[in-house]
Amino acid sequence: MQDPVCGMQVTLESKGGTTLWQDETYAFCSEKCREKFVAKPETYVKDPSKDPVCGMAVSKEKNAGSHTHEGTEYLFCSSKCRKKFVADPDAYLHPQPKTSDPADKSREYTCPMHPEIVQQGPGSCPKCGMDLEPMSASADDAEEEEAAIRSLKRKTVVAGVLTLPVLLLAFDSMIPGLSFEGFLSAKLQGWLELVLATPVILWAGGMFFSRGWQSIVNRSLNMFTLIMLGVGAAYAYSIVAVLFPDLFPESFRKQGEVALYFEAGAVITTLILLGQWLEARARRQTGKAVQSLLSLAAKTAHRVREDGEEEEVEIDAIEKGDRLRVRPGEKIPLDGIILDGKSTIDESMLTGEPIPVEKGEDDKVIGATVNQTGSFVMRAEAVGDETMLSQIVKMVAEAQRSRAPIQKLADQVAGYFVPAVVLTALIAFGVWAAFGPAPAMAYAIVVA
Numbered sequence: 001m002q003d004p005v006c007g008m009q010v011t012l013e014s015k016g017g018t019t020l021w022q023d024e025t026y027a028f029c030s031e032k033c034r035e036k037f038v039a040k041p042e043t044y045v046k047d048p049s050k051d052p053v054c055g056m057a058v059s060k061e062k063n064a065g066s067h068t069h070e071g072t073e074y075l076f077c078s079s080k081c082r083k084k085f086v087a088d089p090d091a092y093l094h095p096q097p098k099t100s101d102p103a104d105k106s107r108e109y110t111c112p113m114h115p116e117i118v119q120q121g122p123g124s125c126p127k128c129g130m131d132l133e134p135m136s137a138s139a140d141d142a143e144e145e146e147a148a149i150r151s152l153k154r155k156t157v158v159a160g161v162l163t164l165p166v167l168l169l170a171f172d173s174m175i176p177g178l179s180f181e182g183f184l185s186a187k188l189q190g191w192l193e194l195v196l197a198t199p200v201i202l203w204a205g206g207m208f209f210s211r212g213w214q215s216i217v218n219r220s221l222n223m224f225t226l227i228m229l230g231v232g233a234a235y236a237y238s239i240v241a242v243l244f245p246d247l248f249p250e251s252f253r254k255q256g257e258v259a260l261y262f263e264a265g266a267v268i269t270t271l272i273l274l275g276q277w278l279e280a281r282a283r284r285q286t287g288k289a290v291q292s293l294l295s296l297a298a299k300t301a302h303r304v305r306e307d308g309e310e311e312e313v314e315i316d317a318i319e320k321g322d323r324l325r326v327r328p329g330e331k332i333p334l335d336g337i338i339l340d341g342k343s344t345i346d347e348s349m350l351t352g353e354p355i356p357v358e359k360g361e362d363d364k365v366i367g368a369t370v371n372q373t374g375s376f377v378m379r380a381e382a383v384g385d386e387t388m389l390s391q392i393v394k395m396v397a398e399a400q401r402s403r404a405p406i407q408k409l410a411d412q413v414a415g416y417f418v419p420a421v422v423l424t425a426l427i428a429f430g431v432w433a434a435f436g437p438a439p440a441m442a443y444a445i446v447v448a
Helices: 031-039 079-087 141-170 186-204 206-217 223-243 262-295 388-401 405-435 440-447
Strands: 018-021 024-027 066-069 072-075 108-110 118-120 300-304 310-314 323-326 335-341 343-346 357-359 376-382
Touching: 018 031, 066 079, 141 186, 141 262, 186 206, 186 223, 186 262, 206 223, 223 262, 223 405, 262 388, 405 440
Parallel strands: none
Antiparallel strands: 018 024, 066 072, 108 118, 300 310, 300 323, 323 376, 335 376, 343 357
16 A cells, blocks of 8 residues: 555554545555645545546547556556556656645745845845845755756857857957948848847846836846846847838948947846856855755655554654664664664764764764664654754855845945946936937937
8 A cells, every 4th residue: 555645555553544535544654744645635546437547538438548557447548548558657746846845835935135035935035136045955965056057058059159150240340350231231131139149148148138127017126127228228229220220310320230249238137147047056065065065864764653663754754752763884874862773973064073973862963974883773864954064055055145244335336336327327328418429319329
């Protein structure tokens, strides 16, 4: 018999108890699993009138075959679904991984630069636009970080490949021996720049615009505000210049053509993407310390039931007061006290001391340390975030998120710098437009 929540092998006498649902009795490895099942049983038990793979309605009269698993017959809508189920039935009967637990979705995230920003779930900081980081470490964080880094790398590479020809088109006259005037008209050259720069600015750099807009909505101007305004102005101005050149007066033209600024927007976007990618890689390197600590923890333990029988359970299913059997060579699953037996334990993970420590009855043992020679029964005294390993992981994670004193000064400067830059641009525009030499408006727009 399997626990319908976690899939562990259980019996009707297992510690988690039993519950009756739709005239069938279900047993559980722990009270936690039983509570989850009672709250929403239909989440964990497949409806026999539906295909367990795709959820399509099936019946005895209309189906594409059946398969019996642990005494229950399942019907399928197609042979493809049946093959998937036969290959790995537990993947469809117990599809809830630990990362789908509601508690995981409610993890608190904070900003490395603004620790006062705390929210449930990932996102970006409303003050500086940086990606929020989880306050509690998880073994699944590495996969998420890798996915984010791959995405940034892909965008950076694509942006770089597309930006290079935009630069060559824009500055061909400045590069000795390179000129496109002989076979590319100015109009066609402008269209090529538009086609090449658009995916760089709108696709690769789209997140800068969303973060910049968020900074305005939250009235917390930051560097993304400047990026959005600068790149957005250059791109929008250039699009109008390509699509509707006749709208511009003669004072805006040079040798009969309106100047374009696609290369400015594309280069700025590519360089900032490169910085974001390098920063994400650096943060991943620092996060490997936390992942290494998490990998030290045991994944399962041998719990001793009231009748003296042992059962292998997941670490998350262990509760305070549970008796656990630790065999020679195994990792100690959790912090606790030895009840029966004695052994030598390698505690170098904590102390750095290579010589094993002898332990006997009433001695404390620490989770993730390694049992060496003997076998003993221990009582779990700390579970979850209460264990010493969890506390170490928490301290390391907090240290990585902490800011150096100079960062506080940088934050204060940025708070004044960004509005000052925007104000300076507006003032420069007004002064050049009013008092600048001809063509005054053209100079004003370029300067701003």
